[in-house]
Amino acid sequence: MIRRCASYAVLVAGLIPLLLPFYWMALTSLKPKREVFTAVPQWWPAHPAWDNYRSAWVAEPFAGFFFNSIVVTASIVALQLALASLAAFALSRFEFRGRSLIFWIIVAALIVPVQITFIANFMTLAHLGLLNTYAALVAPYAASAFGTFLLRQAFAAVPRQLEDAARLDGCSGLAFLWHVLLPLSRPTVLAFALVAVVTHWNDYFWPLIVTNNNAVRTLPIGLGMFVGQEVTTDWNLLMAASIFVSAPMLLLFFLMQRHFVQSQLRTGSRG
């Protein structure tokens, strides 16, 4: 009983540094400018300025950035799912020469992030004339070592007998992948897709390298430019913009939290 109370006390105390920033962000986003800097902080907006959101939205071409983020994130996730499914299918259900070597080549890519290769990738894309295109934003992420690994584990767990039975029913090859493996691995597929959506929606580094034009910039870049301009002045507008950039991911997370947590439980337990 005492231990239980102590556990709750620690967990609740931990929520203060965890949640205060979220509250402060939301609160600041609703303050009129004169209430942002006060000698004694106001813990509740006396006159909520909902208009801040509209001002922030038009301060940069955020509508265009939003559209670009959706196109880029959706393209990356769709390609990763397609390529990882095919590769995982080969690695989990076929016997062939070099299988384990290929598996390790794919997994080893996890220790070579784009933060190491960016200079070379930038020069390649510049050489091909692809800077400031959706292709440049998507191409390096079209394959996912992590996704291939996860799906391989899930596919390998499907029993052999099921494959034999499906073959007798005339379902083999890609039909087996599509009609049997993927549906049976739904939780893993969903969990991986969610993590990929969040990762690429939030990505700041790579778009910063290959874009310098509003026509293809994504939301994090737009918000980053806003940070550069608004610092020390309009914190309320900056917080409003931060909220609408984060909101889709927060919403997705709260709606699908079970699957997010499950995805981590899936990878972690195999460590």
Next chain:
Amino acid sequence: MTSARPYLYLAPTLAVLAAFTYFPLARLAELSLHAPGIGTSLGPWIGFSAYSTLFANPLFWRVAGQTLLYVFASVPIAMAIALALALLLDQPLRGVGVFRVLYYTPVVMPTVAVAALALWMFNANGGIIDYLLHAIGIGPVPWLVDGAWALPTLMIVAVWKNVGYYMIIYLAGLQSLPRAVLDAARLDGARPIARFFTITLPLLRPTTFFLAVVALIGSFQVFDFVNLMTQGGPSNATNVLVYFAYQNGFEYVQLGMAAAISLVMFAMVLMILGALAWAFNR
């Protein structure tokens, strides 16, 4: 049984990884041995002079040291907090699911939004953190404006952002432990603290190793917070390797030097991972 099919299925993934992961490593090596200009030409061969210039530059050693400090301070701290939270959240408490979700929330936030928020909260002019500390008689702390404080401030932000992710991985590790062993220890009357150090922690070793690898690789990549919050300053106090490479490549247009920095960093990551694997599998 061997046919072309599996190779066909693997081809797209291997092609992308070859083009954007493995080929670039070779390309970085090539760039670092030449003096490439702004254009697409490789420039003249200069041998290892980019590396000797780099190693003779005191700023490089400072940046490398700061990167290691950032990694080896923030990762263990975040892992320790995460393990403590995971132990608390592994108990059959009412509402434990809500806590798990709340503690995970910062993980899904964009780094840019977190950086904007941190700039505001740690601000010297009207920042809420100095106000709260002042209320208990501390500060004001020169968070981002003082060279000694700026890197620790970035670490605090990174720990806040990452701890939920590490927590979930530890939670997964805890939940995969053999219950029978833990129950037996409890029945033997082992005290909770002794039980943790003699049983739980050793059993969690694979999870700790996995997490340390993931966290190290992730932390070495730190760039977003630096670029958005400090631009490496004040006077290089928060300059780290990825930012240093970025600066050399895109601000000073020294692409060969930038490539050399990236490769040196990659070598450092490999050596540390090797040491970690050795330490954990001894």
